[in-house]
Amino acid sequence: MDLKSNHSAPVLADPPPMNKSRLGIPTVLLPYSPPGAVFSTGLLLKIPRKKPGILERSSSWLDAMKNSSPTHKMTTKDSSTELASDTDVSFRNWMLKYPSALASFEHITNYAKGKRIALFLDYDGTLSPIVDNPDCAFMSNAMRAAVSDVAKYFPTAIISGRSCDKVYEFVELKELYYAGSHGMDIMGPVRPSSNDHPNCIRTTDKQGKEVNLFQPASEFLPMIEEVFRSLVEITKEIEGAKVENNKFCVSVHYRNVDEKSWTTIGQCVHEILKNYPRLRLTHGRKVLEVRPVLSWDKGKAVEFLLETLGLSNCDDVLPIYVGDDRTDEDAFKVLRGGNRGYGILVSSAPKESNAFYSLRDPSEVMEFLKSLVTWKESSAL
Numbered sequence: 001m002d003l004k005s006n007h008s009a010p011v012l013a014d015p016p017p018m019n020k021s022r023l024g025i026p027t028v029l030l031p032y033s034p035p036g037a038v039f040s041t042g043l044l045l046k047i048p049r050k051k052p053g054i055l056e057r058s059s060s061w062l063d064a065m066k067n068s069s070p071t072h073k074m075t076t077k078d079s080s081t082e083l084a085s086d087t088d089v090s091f092r093n094w095m096l097k098y099p100s101a102l103a104s105f106e107h108i109t110n111y112a113k114g115k116r117i118a119l120f121l122d123y124d125g126t127l128s129p130i131v132d133n134p135d136c137a138f139m140s141n142a143m144r145a146a147v148s149d150v151a152k153y154f155p156t157a158i159i160s161g162r163s164c165d166k167v168y169e170f171v172e173l174k175e176l177y178y179a180g181s182h183g184m185d186i187m188g189p190v191r192p193s194s195n196d197h198p199n200c201i202r203t204t205d206k207q208g209k210e211v212n213l214f215q216p217a218s219e220f221l222p223m224i225e226e227v228f229r230s231l232v233e234i235t236k237e238i239e240g241a242k243v244e245n246n247k248f249c250v251s252v253h254y255r256n257v258d259e260k261s262w263t264t265i266g267q268c269v270h271e272i273l274k275n276y277p278r279l280r281l282t283h284g285r286k287v288l289e290v291r292p293v294l295s296w297d298k299g300k301a302v303e304f305l306l307e308t309l310g311l312s313n314c315d316d317v318l319p320i321y322v323g324d325d326r327t328d329e330d331a332f333k334v335l336r337g338g339n340r341g342y343g344i345l346v347s348s349a350p351k352e353s354n355a356f357y358s359l360r361d362p363s364e365v366m367e368f369l370k371s372l373v374t375w376k377e378s379s380a381l
């Protein structure tokens, strides 16, 4: 199918033949090496490395750190407040390219008629507002109710950079599916087809429900633990720095670090990573994310979940992914690239994205979820 834009709202047109070699095809996605091998090769990414010993001082990663989250000024929601007019204009222009999913709601539901929606939701910045302390990124009860309601009608998964346990602690909804560590820790439904997958183990979750656990980076666990400890040690003198263990990846937060020390924190992380060629660095919102060099991300997690839910290769399925961060772009890309569904970027500042639509902040996300429920209930009458 071709993706067409009618200027104001993106349109999904007819589907092309499905890519048959998608997720689940063993040769491409076998992340585990034969017994005895140290690391899996199937999912390893080839990342060019700079010569060892050369500390990266290029301004590029510092720029990436600076640009990693909108400033407070740009995140001001109330349009009646004093936003610089050029900011206003550029935001309005940006909205032409990424129309509001609320304003385009009818368009979305028209396209969704007769289709099964599958919903994928990022956590931080999408279901909970960005706050200074990552341990306090609580979700409101109203948002929890909205997510719970929407999950009654559509299969719903949370896809987060956090560990599965941590994100479950925040969300506390057992009716959802969870993918933590940027998709490297997936707790999905038990399906006969997924039982054969080499990376899946059938287990029970905390509620005793049978689930399918998919952890393509499990071999990296000891390495991640080690790096976590080294990063805690090396950053301990940097005021405001916080290192978070997300099980298969590590987050180094600099939101509360004085900007003058950002170079130092960046250098510390690069210094540690020099010793770990199988780990790589990505940028999030005022956070440096250390993760395995695996070809696995939130986009792959979406594909995996669609497959285990029995929703892949179906023309009558409309996946919708809502997220705010760079790592969510992998999922947006999968939906756009395969012309399968809609990505919705949560942002109150203009930024380039592979999403189709936008929502300004978590309160608009909640409104969107509620609208889906209302639409579904009214269309069932």
Ligand SMILES: O=P(O)(O)OC[C@H]1O[C@H](O[C@H]2O[C@H](CO)[C@@H](O)[C@H](O)[C@H]2O)[C@H](O)[C@@H](O)[C@@H]1O
Binding pocket: 122, 123, 124, 125, 129, 130, 131, 132, 133, 134, 135, 137, 159, 160, 161, 162, 244, 246, 251, 253, 255, 284, 285, 286, 287, 289, 325, 327
């Ligand atoms: O994929 P997500 O669910 O969006 O997780 C991405 C990272 O989110 C968290 O950090 C971000 O939110 C914090 C709380 O609002 C904020 O303080 C921080 O600056 C943001 O980067 C989480 O703490 C990270 O571990 C996740 O990787």
